[in-house]
Amino acid sequence: MEGQGSHWSPTRLQTQESARLTSEVLAVLPDPQRETIQMFFFEGLTLKEIAERRKESFPKVRHHYYRGLERLRVYLETGEHSERGRPSIIPLGEA
Numbered sequence: 001m002e003g004q005g006s007h008w009s010p011t012r013l014q015t016q017e018s019a020r021l022t023s024e025v026l027a028v029l030p031d032p033q034r035e036t037i038q039m040f041f042f043e044g045l046t047l048k049e050i051a052e053r054r055k056e057s058f059p060k061v062r063h064h065y066y067r068g069l070e071r072l073r074v075y076l077e078t079g080e081h082s083e084r085g086r087p088s089i090i091p092l093g094e095a
Contacts, residue, residue, distance in 0.1 A: 028075050033068030036061055 026034050035054070039045045045053065051061040074080070 025072060025075065029068050029071055032064045033071065036064040037068045037072075040065060 026038065029037065036047075036050055039050045039053070040047065047061050047065055048058055050056075050065075051058045054061065
């Protein structure tokens with residue numbers, strides 16, 4: 001228990017590492033997708049509230065949200081991210 005208040009406590013390091021990894025993963029997203037996902041998960045806003053705050057249509061915000069989640073899923077599964085859009089349906093080497 002002594003170490004919990006210290007800079008080097010195990011729980012603090014886990015929190016710092018989680019924050020660093022979260023930032024690295026979100027960095028693979030284009031700005032609109034990253035901002036939408038951050039507002040949804042970290043600020044607790046609904047997609048409708050995000051649309052109002054960003055002055056965008058609800059369908060556009062929903063598009064950013066779901067495309068962003070898909071990109072994150074692909075990145076976490078493969079370690080790859082693509083600036084050219086959706087990944088190939090057939091993984092490389094299996095064609």
